[in-house]
Structures are given as structure tokens and as C-alpha cells.
Amino acid sequence: MNRNFPILLAEDHVVTRKLLEKKLVQAGHEVTSVENGRDALRLFENRFFPIILTDWIMPEMDGLELCRAIRKMHSKGYVYIVLLTAKDGKDDIILGLESGADDYLTKPIDHLELIARLNTAKRILSLEKSLKDANEENILLSVTDSLTGCYNRGYLNETLPNEIERARRYDHDLSIVFCDIDHFKKVNDTHGHQVGDLVLKEFVQRIRELVRDKVDWIARYGGEEFMVVLPETDVTGACSMAKRLRSSLADRKILIHDKMLSVTSSFGVTGINLDTSVSMKKFDTIIGQVDKFLYQAKEKGRDCIVSGVL
Numbered sequence: 001m002n003r004n005f006p007i008l009l010a011e012d013h014v015v016t017r018k019l020l021e022k023k024l025v026q027a028g029h030e031v032t033s034v035e036n037g038r039d040a041l042r043l044f045e046n047r048f049f050p051i052i053l054t055d056w057i058m059p060e061m062d063g064l065e066l067c068r069a070i071r072k073m074h075s076k077g078y079v080y081i082v083l084l085t086a087k088d089g090k091d092d093i094i095l096g097l098e099s100g101a102d103d104y105l106t107k108p109i110d111h112l113e114l115i116a117r118l119n120t121a122k123r124i125l126s127l128e129k130s131l132k133d134a135n136e137e138n139i140l141l142s143v144t145d146s147l148t149g150c151y152n153r154g155y156l157n158e159t160l161p162n163e164i165e166r167a168r169r170y171d172h173d174l175s176i177v178f179c180d181i182d183h184f185k186k187v188n189d190t191h192g193h194q195v196g197d198l199v200l201k202e203f204v205q206r207i208r209e210l211v212r213d214k215v216d217w218i219a220r221y222g223g224e225e226f227m228v229v230l231p232e233t234d235v236t237g238a239c240s241m242a243k244r245l246r247s248s249l250a251d252r253k254i255l256i257h258d259k260m261l262s263v264t265s266s267f268g269v270t271g272i273n274l275d276t277s278v279s280m281k282k283f284d285t286i287i288g289q290v291d292k293f294l295y296q297a298k299e300k301g302r303d304c305i306v307s308g309v310l
């Protein structure tokens with residue numbers, strides 16, 4: 001538990017520093033100690049410490065300056081700062097807290113009190129972590145399609161323009177495969193919506209088997225329409241992914257309960273590359289084009305791929 005909260009200790013007085021370090025290590029803490037605020041700040045810039053114990057009066061940079069500097073930084077989590085001070089006047093305490101310290105301990109340091117204060121720090125940091133985790137979970141839920149687990153349309157609308165911009169800026173390829181399961185209404189009408197839902201889940205699973213983890217991504221565009229975004233992939237590469245998906249559906253029927261369902265999909269594929277004019281490298285243009293290709297695939301009799309480069 002203690003090792004999850006490494007401590008950065010800044011104290012110029014060598015005996016006090018060594019003694020504190022010893023007590024903290026005995027209590028199971030991981031401690032890194034330095035002799036002034038400037039060194040503490042320098043270290044903190046390269047490594048995050050959730051807890052800082054700092055003396056007030058030190059050469060180079062004192063504890064208050066350190067507090068202020070830490071609070072100005074954008075760090076990856078909350079930093080709980082305890083000021084160690086011989087000053088215990090009311091004004092001093094207020095000044096210390098106003099500079100960004102969360103708590104203070106008056107010298108000479110009582111070691112039991114120090115450990116008790118650190119336990120408070122750990123409680124607060126644990127609370128902050130669980131709030132942060134819950135927040136991240138909420139963010140993830142807000143961009144996820146609850147049925148299939150792929151991204152939702154909101155995520156597509158927000159993220160695809162950034163992908164396009166990145167591809168434009170670095171002259172990279174970017175391709176999109178727009179899939180629409182053929183006659184999906186018939187699946188629902190014949191077998192019921194629960195089976196239809198399982199078909200959608202399996203369809204996404206089949207796409208996942210064919211795309212690169214953490215690079216390519218899938219979004220549910222609407223009912224049975226899915227968009228696969230393939231960064232740094234040209235249209236030929238995207239077509240071959242669509243072909244493999246088409247084969248996967250043809251070769252392996254979807255088994256749901258005791259039924260083997262034959263499912264096919266139509267595909268529209270497009271993308272941008274080095275030769276694509278800047279005016280075409282736009283979200284609406286790309287979506288419009290890939291939608292047109294998908295429509296043509298439907299017109300051609302479904303279960304096929306229509307592609308083109310912008």
C-alpha cells in the first residue's frame with residue numbers, strides 16, 4: 001500500500017533528513033530525498049510523486065516556492081504536500097496553506113504524528129484515484145456502443161476529424177471501410193431481435209479479428225452499419241481487409257444458439273493519401289464518398305465491395 005505512494009522529501013538539514021528518511025522507510029514508504037526545493041522540483045519534473053514532504057526554510061528554493069511551483073504544474077495526479085516547519089504562528093500556517101500545502105507538521109517532528117498525517121494523505125489520494133477511475137470509466141462508457149462494445153457514432157464524429165487532420169499534416173494514408181449487413185431486417189423478423197443483437201456482436205468480433213489492435217478502430221454508425229477506420233493504410237489495404245471480412249462471413253456461418261445463420265455484408269471503401277487534394281481531406285467529404293460507394297455495393301446486388309480513392 002505504502003509503495004503506491006512514493007514520497008519526495010526536501011530537507012536541507014542533513015541529520016533531520018536522514019532521520020526522517022529512516023523513519024519513513026521503516027514505515028514501508030519508498031522515499032527519495034533531496035536537500036532543497038530546486039532539486040525537488042527538478043526531480044518532480046521527471047518523475048511524479050503523489051506525496052511531497054518539504055521543509056520550509058531551505059537554500060536555493062524554499063518550501064513555499066516549491067509548493068507554488070508544484071501547484072502551477074500540470075501533473076498526472078494530485079500531489080499531497082506536507083510542509084515541515086518550525087514556524088507555528090497562525091499567520092505562518094495560513095501562508096503555508098495558501099501557498100498550496102495541504103497540511104503542516106511542526107518541528108521537532110513527532111514521528112507517530114508524521115505517520116498519522118501520511119495516512120490521511122493516503123486516504124485522500126486513494127479517494128482521488130477512485131474518482132479518477134470512475135471518471136475514466138464514464139468517459140469510456142460515453143463513447144462505447146453498449147451492445148457491441150465498439151465505439152459509437154459520437155466517438156466517430158469527434159475522433160475521425162482528428163485522424164483526418166493527422167493524416168493530412170503528416171501526408172499519411174487513411175482509409176475507411178463502411179460495412180452494412182445485408183437484409184438485416186430479415187434476421188430480426190425471422191429470428192427475433194435478440195438473435196439480431198447477437199449477430200451484430202459477432203459481426204464486430206469478426207472485424208476485430210482482422211484489424212490491428214490499438215491502431216484501427218470500429219464505430220457503430222447506425223443500426224447494422226459499422227465504420228472501420230484504418231490509419232496509415234491505403235485503399236488497397238483497406239479493400240483486402242474488407243475482402244477478408246467478406247470471406248470470413250462466407251466461410252464461417254454465425255452460430256447462434258442452435259441456428260447457423262448465413263450473413264453477408266456490403267462494403268464501401270475509400271481513403272485519402274498523398275495525392276488527395278487538401279479540399280477532399282475533410283470529414284464530410286470522406287463520409288459522403290464512402291456512403292456513396294456503400295450504396296453502389298447495395299445496388300450491385302449486395303455482398304460485394306465498391307471502392308475508390310478520393
Ligand SMILES: [Mg+2]
Binds near residue numbers: 013055
Ligand atoms: Mg531548513
